[in-house]
Amino acid sequence: MAVRPYLRPRPDDTSPSATESRVLAAAEKLIDAGTFHQATVAELAEHAGVARATVFGRFGSKLGVLEALSVRCSGGPEIRAVREAFLVDDPRAALPAVVAAAAALWERQGHILLTAKAVVELEPGAIRIIDEQRADQRRSVEGLVARLVGAGALRDGLDADEAVATLHMITSVESFVELRRHGGVSPERTVELLTQLAVTLLSA
Structure with a gap:
């Protein structure tokens, strides 16, 4: 962001x-x-x-406070770990690394992004926070999928656009919250389940 x-x-x-x-x-x-x-x-x-x-x-304004929280998150150790995970040399190894790092980010900071989504109707400017986070995540996901394609490591029958959408979904705050908050799944098991999804659906 x-x-x-x-x-x-x-x-x-x-x-x-x-x-x-x-x-x-x-x-x-x-x-x-x-x-x-x-x-x-x-x-x-x-x-x-x-x-x-x-x-x-x-x-x-309140939106300014929310933006300040988002900015602070963008410079924190969790987001740095996510960026480093996307850059792991072997794209196959990057998949589980990205899932684990994203889960750690959402465990610590996901409530801020979810709040931004909740206040959009009252604070229309909050959509900027959401759009910037989504665009940043999308660029990173596209880069990793391109590396999987280049290494011949993308699962047969799956095109790049489908892979990008799938990985974006798996690493989204919504998927994480569905397991952690609504499913009552432990952090460790959440990472395990999401990693299994990513590897099974994407990796050759």
Whole structure:
């Protein structure tokens, strides 16, 4: 996901990072509780222990807070692990590596993307977060499928477009959540099941 300059500097504030961290931590708690999309900026500020004007001044809106969380995720260790997994030399070995890394990302950060999808009607700008994440994932998936094709490692009878759509589905936050949250499957078993799907459906 591309990083945007979402913060508005406040030269008179000697500790902006601590304030921003409190707001982001409060937002994550509201997201975990499933109430972020309903909360007002005033309620978010109250949870963070800051003034309502501080949230507006630093983030502009609730959407700005959500974008800031997404930007923070994009620079975190989980997303770096996903990018590294896509670059594993052997494309066959990359498949399970990508599934495991994506699962770790969604375990830690999936609630943020799901919240962005939930607030689109109230905050139309949230669609940008979703579209950027999808485009970024799609490019990575297309690159890995192209490598599978080049290595003669794509399963017979499956064309590249079908493979891209299938791998994108397997590594999506929705597939992960269906197993983890709705199916009550453990993180380890979730990775195992999704890996089996990826290898069975895609790899020759």
